[in-house]
Amino acid sequence: MEQLPVFVINGFLEAGKTQFMKFTMQQEYFRTDGNTLLIVCEEGEEEYDEELLESTHTTAKYIDDINDLTLQKMEELTKEVNPERILIEWNGLWEQDKLEIPDIWFINQMITIFDTSTLDLYIKNKDLKAYMGKMLRNSELVICNRADDIDEDTLSAYHLQIKAMAPNAEIIFEGEEGEITGDFSINLPYDLDDAKLVIKPEDYGVFYVDTMDRPEKYDGKEVEFTAQVVRPNGIGDDILITGRRAMTCCEADIQFLGFVCKYKGAKNFKNKDWVKVKGKIKFEMNKQYRAKGPVIYADEVLLTGPIDGLVQF
Numbered sequence: 193m194e195q196l197p198v199f200v201i202n203g204f205l206e207a208g209k210t211q212f213m214k215f216t217m218q219q220e221y222f223r224t225d226g227n228t229l230l231i232v233c234e235e236g237e238e239e240y241d242e243e244l245l246e247s248t249h250t251t252a253k254y255i256d257d258i259n260d261l262t263l264q265k266m267e268e269l270t271k272e273v274n275p276e277r278i279l280i281e282w283n284g285l286w287e288q289d290k291l292e293i294p295d296i297w298f299i300n301q302m303i304t305i306f307d308t309s310t311l312d313l314y315i316k317n318k319d320l321k322a323y324m325g326k327m328l329r330n331s332e333l334v335i336c337n338r339a340d341d342i343d344e345d346t347l348s349a350y351h352l353q354i355k356a357m358a359p360n361a362e363i364i365f366e367g368e369e370g371e372i373t374g375d376f377s378i379n380l381p382y383d384l385d386d387a388k389l390v391i392k393p394e395d396y397g398v399f400y401v402d403t404m405d406r407p408e409k410y411d412g413k414e415v416e417f418t419a420q421v422v423r424p425n426g427i428g429d430d431i432l433i434t435g436r437r438a439m440t441c442c443e444a445d446i447q448f449l450g451f452v453c454k455y456k457g458a459k460n461f462k463n464k465d466w467v468k469v470k471g472k473i474k475f476e477m478n479k480q481y482r483a484k485g486p487v488i489y490a491d492e493v494l495l496t497g498p499i500d501g502l503v504q505f
Contacts, residue, residue: 196270197277197300198293202327204284204314207305208337210238213281217248224249226276229269231255234283251275258286266294288326304331304358308339308350308365315353318442325441328358340367345379352378355401356440356505378402384409391417396436397503400449403473403486410486411475418496421465422450429459433480434469434488438503449503452480455490466498 203209213230216222228250230240240252251273255261278297282288293299304327306314314320328334334354339347347365354363355378365372380402381395389410391399396417403410419434427433435450453469461467471490478487 195296195298196275198280198297199277199300200280200282200291200302201305202282202284202288202302202331203305204307204310204320204323205234206236207284207307208238208335209234209281209305210236210240212303212305212335213279214238214240214244217244217250217279224276227251227273228277228279229253229273229275230279230281231261231269232281233258233261233286234281250279258283258290261291263292263294266297270294270296282327284323284327287323288329299330301333302331303333303335304328304361306334306336308336308342308347311336311350315350322442322444325357325445328354328361328441329445331358331361334358334361334363335366336364337366338368339365339372347372348379352398352401353505355405356397356438359401359404378405384413388414388416391415393418393499397438397449397505400435400438400451400503401505403451407475407484407486410473413473414471415473415488416468416470418466418468418499419450420498421461421463421467422448423458423461423463427480430454430456431480432458432461432493434467434493436499436503438505440505446502451486451488452478453488453490453493455493457493461493461495466496468492468494468496470494 201209201213228248230250230252232252232254235254245252253269314324336350351363378398378401381398382389419436422433432453432455433450434453435448437446438449439446469488469490470492471488473486473488475484476487477484
C-alpha cells in the first residue's frame, strides 16, 4: 500500500491550533478529493463544525488519553476512514517523542504554534520548556501568533530561544493583521562588521545558532573560538567536528553544537580534545551536513584548556 502523509500540529492549549487547522483545511492548495482523518488530542474553546468537516471530506476522531493512541488504534482508524492523509492536533502536554505511527504512515510535516503573549511563561518554566523542546525538535515551521504590541527586542529573544530548539525551522511572528515584518534575528554580542570575529566562550551558543540561521552573513568571515573535538570513524584525515555541548531546553536534552572544520592536521587530534580554532567560514555543500552549511577552513587548530559548563540559552 502507498504510505499516507501525516501532518502534526503541535502547541499548548489555546495556542490557536484548531483555528490554524480550520483555516488551512479551507484553502484551495490544501483541498483534496480523498478522505482526511483528523485526530484531535486536545479540545479547547475552538471547535470543528460539521459543515467544514463534511465539505473537506474529513472525519474527526477525538483521543483524550495518550495511552489510547496506540498503533492498533491508528490502524483501525485507517481501515475505517480510508484516508488519503492524516492530520493530528497534538496535545501540548503529551510528550512528542512518545508518538509512534504505523509503518504505512509517514510524518510529512510538523508545525508548532505558540501564543506569543504567553511565550515568556513557557520559556521560564523548566517543565514547560522541556515539552517545548520535544515539540520543536523536528518542526519545520513555527508560528507565534498574537504577537501584537510585543517589542522587537523581546521577539528577537524569543527567536533565539526557539531557534536553539528548532534549528531547521522557519519562525514566523503573526499579529491580527497577519505576519509581522521586521528583523527578529538575534541580538549579537559581537560586531559582524569586524574583520575577525573572536567568539567568547559565553557567546558560542548565539554564534552557532545565528551562523546556522543566517549563513550568508558569515560566508567568508575570519573567526576564532574555543571548542571540543569530535572525530567520528571514517570522517577523513583532514576533517574534524569542533563544537560544544549545549542545554537547549532542559537537562534531558543536551546536544552537541558543532561545525565541520577542514584542517590538514585533523588526524592528530582525538575525541574530547579542547582546541582553539582560527580560520575562515565558507558556506558550501558538505556531506557531514547533508546540505549546504558553514564549513570552517582552519589555518590553526591549537590544543587548549577545557571550558567548564554547558552552553546555555
